[in-house]
Amino acid sequence: MATVTLDDVAKRAGVSKKTVSRVLNNEPRVAAPTLEKVKSAIAELDYVPNVSARKLSSGKTMAIGMVFGWQVSGPFVSELIESALQESNRHDYNLFLYSIANNDPMKVIEAYLGKQVDGFILDTLAGKNKELVHRLNSLNVPYVLIHPTSKREHPNASFVRINDELAAKQATEYLLRLGHRCIGYIGFHAGITVEKDRLSGYQQALQEAGIPFREEWAVRRYGTSPFGIAYELVTDLISHQKQLTAVFASTDALAMGALSAIWHMGLRIPDDISVIGFDDIAYASMTAPPLTTIHQPLDEIASLAVRLLIDKIEDPSAKPVDLVLPTRLVVRDSCKPFSDGQVK
């Protein structure tokens, strides 16, 4: 059980430590027979380099952090994590997860100062955390944002995102094409850009269709449980605004709450009310009925964010970019054409 070190390998192979190090790091300029000797010594001893020693001496952390403003669980976030993890491993980087929901955001900064990680990926809410963002910028820490926030506050950061406004407009336009004219909107009221953009897309679509925007049809609330929020908002909305024949929920989680609330009221989807979501989380295809929604490429967003971050870490002169990935409408079974019978 005694730890095998690089020194042991060097002795066994009859070479210097530096030569073993060269082999480990795939440096050129190692004679073929030497290479063989070292490789077999490594294999015989089951040698694996000490990661901490390596980090300390090289000054590289080979790790990045992913910071969430809220929980680290849930379908949306977990799809991002899965993809980011794979991409990080592909580059031999470690991925650390941080939630600043309950924790002090300074933990994140300490991870950087303590040389645990060389940069971060921030979600929308984390990107809104003034203290965190301010420290990140004053320390000149590389970071990438997934989902938009105000660019002014992130002059050196890259973005990997979708066009929420456009996508929300398309979702609404789909309902309009189905003949709906009385379309409700439910969303969060967290002051995050994503939410503003989606509401704005909804409004634009209505406007272009010549339908006046009605405040009382677009309800939003702050809260931590999308399901709970949606449930209450929709119950309230449907029971008071009887003209509504369709609802656009600004996230799939909200849409699921809407599905459930509507079910509880004894109404049928999509016969009585059409519901469209946004995000296309894995579970969107598993609801009853399966949810029509806007697909955003979460896996691609996460893997590109990782790649851009690593690029920036390895080449600090890399210029920030703003990647906008395409979304698409996914038609399933939660919407159907408006019919006169729907008017209650």
Next chain:
Amino acid sequence: MATVTLDDVAKRAGVSKKTVSRVLNNEPRVAAPTLEKVKSAIAELDYVPNVSARKLSSGKTMAIGMVFGWQVSGPFVSELIESALQESNRHDYNLFLYSIANNDPMKVIEAYLGKQVDGFILDTLAGKNKELVHRLNSLNVPYVLIHPTSKREHPNASFVRINDELAAKQATEYLLRLGHRCIGYIGFHAGITVEKDRLSGYQQALQEAGIPFREEWAVRRYGTSPFGIAYELVTDLISHQKQLTAVFASTDALAMGALSAIWHMGLRIPDDISVIGFDDIAYASMTAPPLTTIHQPLDEIASLAVRLLIDKIEDPSAKPVDLVLPTRLVVRDSCKPFSDGQVK
């Protein structure tokens, strides 16, 4: 941007490095005025210890790994991760995530040999990986299993689990109490203990109720998409076994697939068919209708597993334990009493 080291702090405070180290590690035997001087030097310099240097010199990794046999995303797994992450941070440990779905299980062993982590938490599938388990045991690596697997293969590991057989029996008994006699079962066929236990619990409940077990009502299949599996199994089951008035799905994800399949067939839940799930994932309350299921305390399982693992790491003489946590039936809206009208 020059890195602040312990040496800088020592100079500024006018003490030795060792004294600064003592302060950092909260060792006693530091005079109050000295303590103050060091603390203010740390604050003034914004000093954070280099994690790698600390790990290297102390020989402690202060990190654990969580190994999943399948993906790292999904509601079930992500709830475990969230809770494990919180508990790890509480102990100042880092948490690393590993999936051995596509990756070589040796990556996990290398993380240990490379002194990245001092131990692991394994899920059911990872606990079934012969190569991984063999290496873990021959290297005498501390690990904890969440969910049962054969204990013979894990003589030194602790378990944090539920009694799947008993809980599955209770789920089935609930359906029996509602008057159902023709109860189907859908599950995975992955050869994992959890799955065997749940089927067995179902069988026991039937047997005690004097109802013969019918092979054709208990369908299982191997696959990676619970939704897809459930959808096909249930569609097939319901269309061929018309006597069935209730279905027990061995996981909530399968139950969601069942809900969707039944919806697609134009049948109503629970009026035409009752469905009960297992796990009580976050989304179980968000389905339409909300799912009646067996709750298992995923957060507690994960946090206890972390605590047991850290105990074992810090005190290798700690004896393995087998913690069985209670489950409970959560009644929502996907089941209702059998009525004669259901016989088709």
Next chain:
DNA sequence: CTGAAAGCGCTTACAG
């Protein structure tokens, strides 16, 4: 193509 020395930034073990 290969190596000896110094050093990364901490903690350990030993003194006093």
Next chain:
DNA sequence: CTGAAAGCGCTTACAG
């Protein structure tokens, strides 16, 4: 209560 020395296991920078 405090400190000087050695060392953790690598890589870097410099030689040759």
